[in-house]
Amino acid sequence: MRIDPKSAADLSAQIATAIRDEIVEGRLIVDQRLPSEAELADHFDVSRPTVREALKRLAAQSLIRTQRGASGGAFVNRLSFEEAYAQQITTSTLLLSMNTVSFETACEARFALERACAALSAQRRTADHLAAMRAEIHRQDQPGLTDEAFCASDVAFHRALVDGAGNPVLSYQLAGAVEAMQPLMNMITFTGRDRARIVALHERIADAVEDQDGGRVADGLSALEDETQTLAARLFAERTAEA
Amino acid sequence: MRIDPKSAADLSAQIATAIRDEIVEGRLIVDQRLPSEAELADHFDVSRPTVREALKRLAAQSLIRTQRGASGGAFVNRLSFEEAYAQQITTSTLLLSMNTVSFETACEARFALERACAALSAQRRTADHLAAMRAEIHRQDQPGLTDEAFCASDVAFHRALVDGAGNPVLSYQLAGAVEAMQPLMNMITFTGRDRARIVALHERIADAVEDQDGGRVADGLSALEDETQTLAARLFAERTAEA
DNA sequence: TGAAAAATTAATGTCAGACATTTATCCTCA
DNA sequence: TGAGGATAAATGTCTGACATTAATTTTTCA
Numbered sequence: 001m002r003i004d005p006k007s008a009a010d011l012s013a014q015i016a017t018a019i020r021d022e023i024v025e026g027r028l029i030v031d032q033r034l035p036s037e038a039e040l041a042d043h044f045d046v047s048r049p050t051v052r053e054a055l056k057r058l059a060a061q062s063l064i065r066t067q068r069g070a071s072g073g074a075f076v077n078r079l080s081f082e083e084a085y086a087q088q089i090t091t092s093t094l095l096l097s098m099n100t101v102s103f104e105t106a107c108e109a110r111f112a113l114e115r116a117c118a119a120l121s122a123q124r125r126t127a128d129h130l131a132a133m134r135a136e137i138h139r140q141d142q143p144g145l146t147d148e149a150f151c152a153s154d155v156a157f158h159r160a161l162v163d164g165a166g167n168p169v170l171s172y173q174l175a176g177a178v179e180a181m182q183p184l185m186n187m188i189t190f191t192g193r194d195r196a197r198i199v200a201l202h203e204r205i206a207d208a209v210e211d212q213d214g215g216r217v218a219d220g221l222s223a224l225e226d227e228t229q230t231l232a233a234r235l236f237a238e239r240t241a242e243a
Numbered sequence: 244m245r246i247d248p249k250s251a252a253d254l255s256a257q258i259a260t261a262i263r264d265e266i267v268e269g270r271l272i273v274d275q276r277l278p279s280e281a282e283l284a285d286h287f288d289v290s291r292p293t294v295r296e297a298l299k300r301l302a303a304q305s306l307i308r309t310q311r312g313a314s315g316g317a318f319v320n321r322l323s324f325e326e327a328y329a330q331q332i333t334t335s336t337l338l339l340s341m342n343t344v345s346f347e348t349a350c351e352a353r354f355a356l357e358r359a360c361a362a363l364s365a366q367r368r369t370a371d372h373l374a375a376m377r378a379e380i381h382r383q384d385q386p387g388l389t390d391e392a393f394c395a396s397d398v399a400f401h402r403a404l405v406d407g408a409g410n411p412v413l414s415y416q417l418a419g420a421v422e423a424m425q426p427l428m429n430m431i432t433f434t435g436r437d438r439a440r441i442v443a444l445h446e447r448i449a450d451a452v453e454d455q456d457g458g459r460v461a462d463g464l465s466a467l468e469d470e471t472q473t474l475a476a477r478l479f480a481e482r483t484a485e486a
Numbered sequence: 487t488g489a490a491a492a493a494t495t496a497a498t499g500t501c502a503g504a505c506a507t508t509t510a511t512c513c514t515c516a
Numbered sequence: 517t518g519a520g521g522a523t524a525a526a527t528g529t530c531t532g533a534c535a536t537t538a539a540t541t542t543t544t545c546a
Contacts, residue, residue: 279497
């Protein structure tokens with residue numbers, strides 16, 4: 001584990017990369033303790049603050065965790081699905097908000113991904129998943145529901161559908177994508193959405209899931225995509241007409 | 244933008260979170276310059292090293308970039324697809340290597356995701372995408388190819404398929420997943436894979452893409468999944484028999 | 487007068503050493 | 517034997533300084 005002091009890059013960045021490589025390539029394993037900051041500083045021939053900056057970079061990516069006190073130190077962190085998930089949502093959200101991604105493109109990707117688990121979910125969903133979907137539909141049908149609550153319920157509905165596939169890797173990938181894109185979709189369709197039609201489409205999807213008919217689930221999702229795209233297009237047209 | 248000095252969390256973590264929120268919620272926009280380290284230290288009433296640790300955390304997530312010299316400083320970074328991509332691959336790779344995810348589960352997720360863009364890719368792929376796929380197939384058929392090169396070509400083939408959908412959001416999500424899972428799949432199937440059968444299945448997929456038949460592309464992917472799962476199961480059985 | 491060269495300045499990058507705080511462990515003493 | 521305090525080791529934070537980089541301004545000289 002070496003660094004090049006003559007490189008143009010920051011020392012802390014180089015050190016972080018060196019340690020990350022050790023982790024990714026398996027030479028540092030989960031829960032293993034890294035040398036203390038003083039020892040690392042000595043090893044890399046840099047000061048303690050520089051080492052600390054490097055460790056903070058790794059901590060920001062959940063690659064390590066630190067503990068104070070005697071027998072404390074930095075430990076290789078077992079990346080949990082939850083952490084990976086949170087990171088994915090942040091990254092995807094920023095990516096969509098900072099780049100000129102059209103609503104059409106984002107929406108298309110979101111539904112394509114969700115259809116990817118339609119067949120598996122229809123086949124494997126438990127009664128719990130189905131009940132969760134029904135419960136969210138019922139909530140969405142309440143008249144007094146705020147827009148924020150409706151959107152949250154929308155996310156929960158799709159989350160239950162995705163989880164029904166019983167594949168944590170798939171859930172991690174998809175739910176991250178769905179959650180990241182939902183705010184963007186809501187922001188655009190907030191005002192003009194017709195709740196009754198959304199609820200009807202959700203019911204159609206839930207019925208297909210109940211019947212364990214993957215094809216019909218996918219069709220329902222496609223119909224929901226159409227509805228969303230049409231709505232967005234209409235709103236966009238109205239907005240440009242006003243201006 | 245405030246922090247709570249009495250909180251249990253690290254000051255640098257609190258500061259990083261505070262600034263990240265400003266960025267995510269759009270109060271700090273792309274290319275905007277943050278206050279200097281000294282000004283931030285003053286504002287949060289902490290020392291400069293503490294501020295620096297916070298900034299390094301943000302830099303590790305590509306949320307900011309720093310420039311030295313007069314008129315330098317920290318700037319809000321436009322997260323590019325490439326950066327988002329690289330982060331996703333790192334996260335997914337670690338997640339798979341550190342958790343007890345069965346090969347079966349990872350493989351299932353990978354192919355389900357890839358099938359998600361089969362229809363779009365078949366419909367929209369350009370001649371370039373098809374040519375790229377054919378080129379990789381041709382490379383995979385060379386006798387002298389090393390295992391590493393074969394795997395790299397395998398990734399490139401699927402990458403071309405995914406990119407054919409012409410949806411950057413989808414490419415970002417899927418190619419990240421495919422790339423993260425490929426090493427795991429290769430590691431397991433390295434020794435026992437029958438290249439001729441893989442190449443034949445790739446050809447079947449490419450043919451379907453050429454004919455712009457999304458259903459057949461999906462079928463081809465499913466066949467490839469079966470082949471991979473069967474191979475893995477056989478290797479796993481052999482390995483346990485030896486032990 | 488104009489352009490090259492030098493000085494200035496403002497920022498990040500790095501270092502050294504100190505103190506504060508937390509926590510596991512050992513030791514003492516009742 | 518058990519409880520409580522001393523001890524040690526580690527991270528967390530601060531102060532102050534210097535190094536390095538790069539834009540800007542000033543100076544100098546052809």
